[in-house]
Amino acid sequence: MFQKNFFKKGESREVIIEVIKKEGFAPLLFTDEPKYIYSLHQHPATKLLVCLEGSMEVEVNSEKFKFEAGDKLIIPGNTPHSAVVGDKGCIFFWSEKVI
Numbered sequence: 001m002f003q004k005n006f007f008k009k010g011e012s013r014e015v016i017i018e019v020i021k022k023e024g025f026a027p028l029l030f031t032d033e034p035k036y037i038y039s040l041h042q043h044p045a046t047k048l049l050v051c052l053e054g055s056m057e058v059e060v061n062s063e064k065f066k067f068e069a070g071d072k073l074i075i076p077g078n079t080p081h082s083a084v085v086g087d088k089g090c091i092f093f094w095s096e097k098v099i
Contacts, residue, residue: 029091031090031091035084036090055088057084058082061080067092
């Protein structure tokens with residue numbers, strides 16, 4: 001499930017963390033370098049991503065998403081996905097849980 005503008009520009013990280021926790025996730029902060037590539041892979045757990053800065057193009061089941069600051073993406077467990085980080089890198093929250 002892709003949600004554009006999950007949070008408003010200027011929202012504090014603390015507020016975003018609390019919202020994510022209410023969804024049952026425990027977010028970790030990741031910082032990726034520009035053009036970093038996540039090759040096709042999958043996890044048994046459901047994955048949540050929330051973009052804070054920068055961007056990446058994420059592909060899930062052959063559907064591509066432009067993941068940018070403010071966006072949220074939930075990838076169901078055992079779903080193949082890949083990503084390429086944008087030109088300015090990407091800072092995002094990442095979390096997994098078994099659903």
